[in-house]
Amino acid sequence: MLKRLTAIPIDAFLLALAATVGLAALLPAHGAAAEAVSVAAKAAIALLFFLYGARLSPEQAWHGVRQWRLHLLVLTTTFVIFPMLGVAARALVPSVLTMDLYHGVLFLCLVPSTVQSSIAFTSIARGHVSAAIVSASLSNILGVVLTPLLVLLLMDTAGAPPVSGSAVGDIVLQLLVPFGVGQLARPWIAAAIARHAVLLKVVDRGSILLVVYTAFSMGVARGIWASADPWELVSVAIVVTVLLAVVLVCTRVIGQLARLDRGDKIVLLFCGSKKSLASGLPMALVLFPSATVGLSMLPLMIFHQVQLVVCSVIASRLGRAAQTGPETTPETGANSASGQPVGEEP
Secondary structure (H helix, E strand, O other): OHHHHHOOOOOHHHHHHHHHHHHHHHOOOOHHHHHHHHHHHHHHHHHHHHHHHHHOOHHHHHOOHHHHHHHHHHHHHHHHHHHHHHHHHHHHOOOOOOHHHHHHHHHHOOOOOOOHHHHHHHHHOOOOHHHHHHHHHHHHHHHHHHHHHHHHHHHOOOOOOOOOHHHHHHHHHHHHHHHHHHHHHHHHHHHHHHHOHHHHHHHHHHHHHHHHHHHHHHHHHOOHHHHOOHHHHHHHHHHHHHHHHHHHHHHHHHHHHOOOOHHHHHHHHHHHHOOOHHHHHHHHHHHOOOOOHHHHHHHHHHHHHHHHHHHHHHHHHHHHHHOOOOOEOOOOOOEHHHOOOOOOOO
């Protein structure tokens, strides 16, 4: 039993997230300190999306376009099936979820897929890694535009506080502009990014932790957490676990109906069922009112850990079933037979 527990992929970043939430609960920023932290978080968001733009190769995104049917299925799962399930979850209010927590679940359903961990799990399972690179990258590139649009379309009609025009402007200034500048600067800084991958990972994760601290600190300062009891948090965990299970079944059925080969089915399974914490949290901080942004982030944070545990088990089993030799995960250099997923990424 102890061996099984130690095999659960809870990485240091997830522990850091928990510690950050604890710090915000004990020492929330007030007054001038809160303003300073908010400005720093906005700058961190801009830096984060600049790095995303600089790291995503346009050539890599166009490579494998011949598999357009697979990529379309992944995007449909991410931006159509997930949102439909999120809208359907409205039936759980108020018996299972509060309205604020439901808005968090719905937002979770609108964010793009992960990149690096989707690719890593595909490699572990002996799927088509090159196709996973294209699908996951397309999901993130399009998600910068599609997620805010879906929030405007679905969350305003679901009883959430309306997204103002200024929030849309913030999306352009804090997300789209830095992303575009990163793409333009890529020819000059790509080599430096490759040489300093570890430093950039620290910047990525540090930015996310600052965003989490800012959001949860706002919630503590406004007393929002006093309204969330432990049962509600357990309810969120159960709901997002069921959500992941439903999507995993949907991707499997869609793969069968579309007559995909084994490698492409694995790509659809992992790229279509996962959600990006790194892309979602900055968007939430920009899009949602400061009074409720902490609760809006919570379902995505819980879903992230659940997807790591579940997908790690599935990928390892699929990899063993394939009975092939170990491969190397393209972007991480890690041995894909180890079954260890990477931490969160764009």
